[in-house]
Every structure is written in C-alpha cells, then in structure tokens.
Amino acid sequence: MFNIDVRSNKPIYEQLVEQIKTGVIKGYLKNDDLLPSVRKMAINLGVNPNTVAKAYQELERQGIIATIRGKGTIISYNNQIIEKDISRIMDKIKPLVVELKYAGKTTEEIINEIKKICDDLGGNL
Amino acid sequence: MFNIDVRSNKPIYEQLVEQIKTGVIKGYLKNDDLLPSVRKMAINLGVNPNTVAKAYQELERQGIIATIRGKGTIISYNNQIIEKDISRIMDKIKPLVVELKYAGKTTEEIINEIKKICDDLGGNL
Amino acid sequence: MFNIDVRSNKPIYEQLVEQIKTGVIKGYLKNDDLLPSVRKMAINLGVNPNTVAKAYQELERQGIIATIRGKGTIISYNNQIIEKDISRIMDKIKPLVVELKYAGKTTEEIINEIKKICDDLGGNL
Amino acid sequence: MFNIDVRSNKPIYEQLVEQIKTGVIKGYLKNDDLLPSVRKMAINLGVNPNTVAKAYQELERQGIIATIRGKGTIISYNNQIIEKDISRIMDKIKPLVVELKYAGKTTEEIINEIKKICDDLGGNL
DNA sequence: GTGGTCTAGACCACG
C-alpha cells in the first residue's frame, strides 16, 4: 500500500507522512482504521523503525492519527483538519498557476489542462 | 530584486536558483542580461560567495545561464529549456489536482478556484 | 585504490570523478558496490571532505552513483551511460587522429601504433 | 582563421595556442609566416590583447614562434618540435585506447573506428 | 575584478 523510494532526496519519514495523509484525503484510510505498528510498518517498508516512529509522531502532531494504549495507532482526524489540508493544497497550486500565466499561458489553456487531468480520473470518482 | 529567507528550510542556493529561473520565465530576465558577479550578488543578499557560486553553477548546468570569459555571467537559455520547465510545472500541479478530486471537490469547483487565481492577476498580463 | 595528485593542474574532485568512472568502465566497480563514505574517502585520500562530496555529487548528477538513505553511496548506472561514455572517448580520440594524419602520418602508421598499445595490454584482458 | 569560444571552459589563450599549433602541424602555417600583431589578432578575435600576448609568449616558450624586432612575430620551429608534439598526441591517445579496451571493445573494433576516421579525411590529404 | 577550487570547521536533518 505504501511505496518508499530510498533513492529520493525527500526524507523517508516525509514520504510516509505524505502517503498516509493522501490515503486519508482520498478516503482509503478512514477514522478508526488501525495502522500497522511501528515495527511491522518498518519491516513492510524495509526501513528503520525510528523513521516510522518519526512519521507517526508527525502525523499525531498534525491531528491525523492517535495512539491508543493497548490498541495501537489509529486514524483519527476531524473534517477541519481535512479542510485545512485542502486549502494547503490550493496554496501549493497558486504559485504554480501564477508562473504558467507569466510564462504566457492563457487562462483558457490552463483551464483546459486542468480539465484534462480531471477527465482522466473520470470514472473512478 | 532577489529575496532570500535564511530561516527557510529550503537551502539558500536553491532559493536563488528558483528565483532566477522564475525571473526568466516571467520575462524579467532576458537572454544576454548580465547577472551581478558572484561577489556582488553575495553582498547584495548578505550570504557567502560560495553559496552564490553554487547557485550559478547549478543554473549553468541547467542551461539557463552561461559564463563568458572576461565578461561575467549572463542569462543564456533557449526556448526548449523554458518549455521543459513549463511541463515540469504541470507535472507538479497534476498530483495536487488529483488530490483535490479525491477529497471530493468537483471539477467545476477546482476550475473556479483556478479562474479566481488567474483573474486576480488580470490587468498585469 | 584511488590516486590523487595534489600538484596536478587538474582539480582534485575531477581526478576522483574520473577515477571512479574509469573503475566502472573497467569493471572494477560494479552496480550496488558501496563506495566509502565521504568522510572515509576524504581521510583515505588526505583531502577535505567537501572535495569528496563535490566529486560524489557530480557523479550522482551524471547517473553513475546514487545516494541511498540510511545506507550510503553506491554505484548505480545503466549501460546507456556507459555507452555514452564510450562514444565520448571516441570523440576525444578523433581530433587527435586527425592531427596525426595532417602531420603526415599514414593510416597504416597510426593503426600500428594503436595495435602496439592494444598488444601491450594483451594478456590482462 | 581562428575560432575562439568565450563560453568554453578552456582558457582563451590556450585555445589560441592550440589552434596555432594545429595550424603548424597541419601545414597551414609554415616557417617564416607572419602572424598578426598582438593588437590585430586581439581585434580579430574580439578578445583582450593581454590574452593574445600570453598565447604568443607560450608559443615562443615552446619554440613554435619567434618575435623579430622590427618585423613582428613569425612562425619559427624545427622538426624536432613537431616530432615531440606528435609523440605528445600519441600519449594522449594511449589512455583513451586503454579505456576502450577495458570497456570491452576488441582491438579489431577499435582499429575499425580509427580507419573510419582516416577514411573520412581521405581525399584532402 | 572574475569565477573556480580548496580547506577547516561548523551545524543540521536523517536514520
């Protein structure tokens, strides 16, 4: 379910944080879903347990998961968190669109590209 | 003209690379424009000359600038480079749009957001 | 295994890049071989770690080595890279042969010299 | 007659030295041929006169040219110099051929490539 | 003055 690229220049723990968040946003991971323990996840991914622990801590700090004594780590977020995340995504898109405009692309051209991306996803949603 | 944020977690040399590339894409920097010398740029930005040199070397490697013996460093790129950069921008936008879709946003909502961004730039372009 | 000549007018980092590439071409270094860490290599060669780091980064940029998080730096290339390198060698030989011809050497004389070089290597290959 | 590439990482004075030496080896420049004055050459090439002067000094040091009071700078070499240069060319070719061998090329393959280069020159010689 | 290279030494994130 999770793919780690040890050759990437992006830290492993960040890759894991991002993938779990994406799983939540996409709906693959729902509230109360149990995540693999740090050790199991580390073995699954072939990485150091410290690295998984760091990712889980970061996710807990962000209010996406929670550690429940005697149970393990579960997905636990509220919609505010997700909304905040969506607006964070828009914040990432904005400067990129601005750059396209400056590069001479028209609004129409940009919209068309976006539409194409959405259409490619089409049926799945 | 260039802003460096030494507190950012993004390396200084990368910030400079990105800002010069953005200047080129936006058209502020044109072919044959002379860049400040490594030393002058370093003083302007308040950073070490080595850091500026690293940025300039990276830009030269990317085919954006060129070192001319006895003259200094100039902007020197061809449109292929810029086209490649535009498609790199689209590649960054794509996964973000995908995430918005998965999060439940409709194509229409996304398009509207993009339009809003473009309209805000409106008159300048 | 590696020899650095600090008196050479060729930069140290370039000497190291070249020797590692030669090691790959000659087959001494194979894919997934672990290179000494930047620090160890620096001590071995008696040079500054920054200099070794610069060489490693250049090799990574060229697609000869890769940095694996939590493991270190390994040889990692594909044959395309090697083929490209061989054709680069031929490109270096060409103008030299041309010069010999212009200097009055006959094709036969040149071939004989080349043969002599090959024969001297003889048994080792 | 001479081409200088100010974007090259090879110093301009070296480029000029090399091209004049090549001219001599190829026979375009013969003993007692008059070279343009430092100033004229500098203007022709669009470079700094100091740079041309440096090249001429280097050539004089190598015994290829001579400065004659009241006459200017002339080509002036003896065949020993040329012979030495030819052997210097062979010294450059040798490690390249060695590398090809190590890369798995057979002697025959290498010879064929060399022949191809010589044949392409064919008629001119 | 200009860029290129190198050293010594430091700090940091990552694993």
Place this chain on the structure above:
DNA sequence: GTGGTCTAGACCACG
C-alpha cells in the same frame, strides 16, 4: 554515522 549546506577565508588562473 551519514550526506547536505553554509561560512570564512584563502589561493589561483584568467583577462
């Protein structure tokens, strides 16, 4: 421990 980044400062070739 590992590589990445940065500074301060130096030296050098080049033009």
